[in-house]
Amino acid sequence: MDKSELPAGDSEAGSAGSKSAFVAIVGPPNVGKSTLLNSYLGMHLSAVSRRPQTTSQNVLGILTAPEGQLVFLDTPGLIKRKGAVYEFMQREISSALSDADLVLLMVEPRYEPDDELASFIKSIDKPVVLTVNKVDLVKNKLNLLPLIDRYRNLGLDEVYPISALAGDGLGELLAGLFKAAPQGEPYYPEEEVTTYPMRFFAAEAIRESLFELYGEEIPYSVFVEIEEYKEHDGRKDLIRAILYVERDSQRPIILGRGGEAIKRLGTRARKKIEALSGRAVYLELHVKVAKNWRKDSSFVRRATKPPQKYLPGT
């Protein structure tokens, strides 16, 4: 039968490209959620570091494939702690879970399912796909089987061992996600990778660089605000960022002797921003003190205001 003879609207049903879902990537801190998002998108969109609680706001990334479209929401690590920042992170996770059509729960091989995780899984009223990341660290893959069984006993039928870093198992996981995804039209045009503005990613690039260059509590103590982001054709874009620290004593640490440390930070972050935006950038960094900002929920609310609402039409 010629395609043109099909009734209107039917031609897409069941065919390639007909699946569409918001997918919340959730899991304990540091398991590789952001690494997976970056691997799927083939670009360094979400901040990654070897330390926990790198992601503090949801990051949206769009993957369009022959099977359809998955809109990933990379979330902060699941952690129960008091304080304005942690409560903000918790709300980010809840909002991703409520927007999601399906949930990709990520753990790593050393992560045994405890009661807390079990009750978290129970509380999710959407399809859950489980992935065990970092299997490159396991010499004998047979050792994974008892762990996978323990997760299966929690009612998770779909379990995918992967290495987000090495790229192993990503095709199988993607097929599993599309299998679990509902039928539907793509949410966004296929060439789109995110709906978040470049200024969000500029702040994230600076944060990621902080994790790479400074130890201890410094990366967690800095709030990055993009005060100005001006695109210029024919010359460099101008980005002015304010780095708010919690205490006076942190200012000289960020600056370093003779401003050496902040210069290194600026160069590193600028390169990341240029790579992502594809434009030449002049990055200006200023350090200010906002005393104990992490404890001040009004600062956290103002400061970590999520970017534009991302659901089409809302």
Ligand SMILES: Nc1nc2c(ncn2[C@@H]2O[C@H](COP(=O)(O)OP(=O)(O)OP(=O)(O)O)[C@@H](O)[C@H]2O)c(=O)[nH]1
């Ligand atoms: N060996 C190995 N390391 C990985 C893999 N995936 C991620 N990592 C590393 O694990 C660390 C944490 O990765 P992230 O992607 O930042 O983890 P996350 O789950 O987003 O962490 P939070 O945002 O802090 O919750 C980084 O050092 C990654 O390079 C993997 O497949 N194998």
Ligand SMILES: [Mg+2]
């Ligand atoms: Mg992350």
